[in-house]
Amino acid sequence: MQFIKDRFNYLFNSTKGLILVAIAMIAVTTAIWGMLSGPMAEMGVREVVIKLFNMDMLQAEREGRIIILYHSIAMAVVAIETYMITSLLKMKSFFKTAINAIITVGYILTMIFGMGFAYFGHNWAFHGVYIFGLSLIFFAGVLLVIALWPWSKEYYQPDNSYSRTKKGVDIERVAFFSTALTTVISALFGAIPGSFFGNGFEVFLAENVIRFPHKTTMQYAVIGHLHIMLALIAIMITLIIGRWLNFKGILHKISMPLMILGTIVLNLGVWGVATPLQPIAHQVIYTGATPSMVAALLLLIWSWNKLIKNGTRHLEKPKFGDKLKALIKDPLKFGPTWQMLFMNFTTSGLGIFMAVRLDEIFRVWPAREERIELTGHWHALSAIIATIILLYYGNIIGLKGKVRQLYGWGIILFSDIALAGVTAFEMKRLFITEAEQQPLVNGLMYAIDFGLGALLILLAIVMVWRLIDLFKKKGKWIIEKEQELSEEVVE
């Protein structure tokens, strides 16, 4: 009994244990449900999985199932980011305990009962518990906003090398606070239309209504919600990585106000999509996205500069090769910001390119091609966020030496191969016709499947290792039980 109690305490009562559980939940969900779509579907694996798990897959309910599936995964990601925040930032222990407990119960109920409802018959009690789980996560978000209140003197920043006001208010904490606050408000933009559409059982996927000239306010709210939630998750992980790497100095002082400004304006723009301001909402969104991206760029410049300086300190006149070697020496510290840069090729840059050439692309392509680009675009952004979390997680579990190199470079290379493949797949109509595309599609699919498959295998190895570790009397979990992420901030 003590054996179980100790493990349970680690898994559900320590930051590192909670993160491990959430990653494991996502890994299991991804492994099983990933087999329901291509290329597993074509290979016949989907049918086997459906029969094996006795899934109930009515054709008319596909969109509803998908919505619950990605909400389930997203809630676990939100929980991971929350654990990281409560462990990295100062806050009252009551808040930390309450937030972690509530969000854990929330996301686990959301995942289990949501997926139970969506894929295993429609038990409406399950649906109720799923909604209850989402409500708990919302409540945990409200508590997090309160806990992050930056204008209490106890949270003032005494060190002048960080961004702060004259009085000492910690601007980085304001950035965390504003991101958390706008996340809670933006959640409502999904919750309200979700209740509205759910009441009539008429779900829809945003990418299927994108070309309709007349959309209802509720449809606009859903479109805004999905965009802003993903953007906010990305902004939050940028702040988390910045905190872990101990972002400071002049670039920190410029970056943090930009991040706050960007987050608020971006949110106002997206909320505006569901209001009479809709015609100018996109301009507001671009205005907000720019400072946010500049802020992330400043983090990248600062962190790469630091990695290079630290790695070449022993050299009097380091050459380009020495600098490059120093930069990529530790993939877990280099990787998160590299992935942010890579995101510009697969997501942001692509989005801007498409917007600039709107008349030659979206106005000419059939809706299905646009749908591929849209869904590929946010799948790529989600995957990048996931890899950044996994890179940080590699450091959290203390990977060292060759294992650290293999794990870090594995995540970077496998994911970047897959994402490059996805990007080329999305854009293929620019350089190949439908009739002639198959060999290219095959090549890209192999690259995507290889990248994602290898990434999942890497994750599976880590998960199995951590599972075995739990059975050890003096495993890593014993040490991790007491550790907090704030103690591991880079010096």
Place this chain on the structure above:
Amino acid sequence: MKKFIPILIFVTFLLTSCKPVDLNAPIPAFETGVNPDAWAQIPAGEFYFGQHNDIQTTDAYEIMVTDVTTAQYAAFLNQALADGYVKVDGDQVLGYYPGDDFHGVKHEEIIAEGDWLFIPLNDPAQRIKFDGEEFSSQPGYENHPMTMVTWFGAWGYCGYFDEHLPSELEWEKAARGSDTRPFPWGEEIKRENGNFYSSRDPFEDMRTFGSRTTPVGFYNGKTYDGYITLDSSSPYGLYDMAGNVWQWTGNVYEGMHYRFMRGGSKDTYDMDLRIWTRNNATPTYFSPGVGFRCVRNNND
């Protein structure tokens, strides 16, 4: 050096993926026994429309049992060229369209009165050939659905015979009948029900040219050289209402220049073959995966 070997293999593999596709690779010839000149009678009355089963009504009408074939389209072009209904301009066949009302809605484009592209002649995927005098179907493709045809080309074909493109309501009723089925033949989809992405039909080779069209009415329960199909007709006896080619529909919606397509195609996953799934494109769009069929009113 050893480190670079896997990268070299990977890059070589990707480069070989870019080899050109033989668009005229040999194609199996099968007679399906389904008559492309046949029409099905659809009764007036209510039916379930869309994913959420809204109740809608249509008058009685007739709809083609199959998609328009390349042979039928070639015959039409010859007749229409002689009548001056279409004209050949360089590598294009053009025809008159009276234009759409323009409402100035965001992203809406003007579709003005004038000559519009019916079909391109210079695209290697085009199965209609023109020798300077006469149009003909590429041998082997006579009983395949007409593809590489714009919405104007589909609209012009139906209009020439005093018929019209089906509205989305007409199309869906003809595909679905009076119940709430997701596919024309019933509740579930198997590979032998229709031509969709990686459905492993005899016309497909995913290593090279990928998916190709199947002859109209191919999925009728017959066996072709050992390949067994399931009878996948709709409740009213229509074939290929799910898969093979997307089908242009006739609605012109206010504030939108896009035209809608139904039915999914050889290039889409099974989810796009669900009866209510919609696709749309600008009316000048043409593709090897887009065709059409016509509707006529009972008093036409």
